[in-house]
Amino acid sequence: MIGMMRRDVFRSSLLARLSMVAVLVMTALSVGATSAASATNVLEDGFETATAAQWTVSGSGAGNSGGLYMDCGAAHRGCGGAMIQQLGPGWNSVGRSVYVLRQIGHRCQLAGYAQRRLYGGQELRVNVEVIDPATWTYLGLATYSLLGPGSGRWERVSVIFYPTKPYEHIRFSVLGDAASHENMVNLDDVSVVCS
Numbered sequence: 001m002i003g004m005m006r007r008d009v010f011r012s013s014l015l016a017r018l019s020m021v022a023v024l025v026m027t028a029l030s031v032g033a034t035s036a037a038s039a040t041n042v043l044e045d046g047f048e049t050a051t052a053a054q055w056t057v058s059g060s061g062a063g064n065s066g067g068l069y070m071d072c073g074a075a076h077r078g079c080g081g082a083m084i085q086q087l088g089p090g091w092n093s094v095g096r097s098v099y100v101l102r103q104i105g106h107r108c109q110l111a112g113y114a115q116r117r118l119y120g121g122q123e124l125r126v127n128v129e130v131i132d133p134a135t136w137t138y139l140g141l142a143t144y145s146l147l148g149p150g151s152g153r154w155e156r157v158s159v160i161f162y163p164t165k166p167y168e169h170i171r172f173s174v175l176g177d178a179a180s181h182e183n184m185v186n187l188d189d190v191s192v193v194c195s
Helices: 002-037 050-054
Strands: 040-045 056-060 064-070 080-087 091-099 108-116 124-132 137-146 154-161 167-175 182-194
Touching (some): 056 080, 064 091, 080 091, 080 167, 108 167
Antiparallel strands (some): 040 182, 080 182, 091 167, 124 137, 124 167
16 A cells, blocks of 8 residues: 555656656747747848838048949849948948837847958948937947958948837948048848847
8 A cells, every 4th residue: 555655656746747847848948939039120121122212321521422233243132232432531321210119128239241342451441320310329339340352251240229219220331541542332131130
């Protein structure tokens, strides 16, 4: 009789332990799935669609130019992209507004791919910027020195920011230099992802 009770206690103890392990495994899987699913793609723009019309080119200083293009040989993926150029002191940029109302206070990342266009030994700097359009202050700013020389290598550039308004302004800028080097960059595959 005592032996049967011990077996029953052992079985129920084993079942309880197995149930606990199953609950822990299911909890871990659901937490992982929730984390992966909670990332929100706010923007994905490869400059291929009508959203390209929302981008504007602006700059400061003489010698800036840029625009959007359709050239499958020049794009990171697909055929669309943007090119910005600054010759000498100043900067030139391509930017647009992004709707982030549901992401206010969340961690977001603006990212894109940049490619140095010209051969040369000088440093080529690109800013990745998120700007509060009401105050024109930075919510996020990162500066990258693109590797060279020459075209061909695409580099992922990004910055983290926390939205404070329903619309924020995103911008990629190429920075000029006093030596009047021709600083030219291709941009493509821009995204904003929040979690």
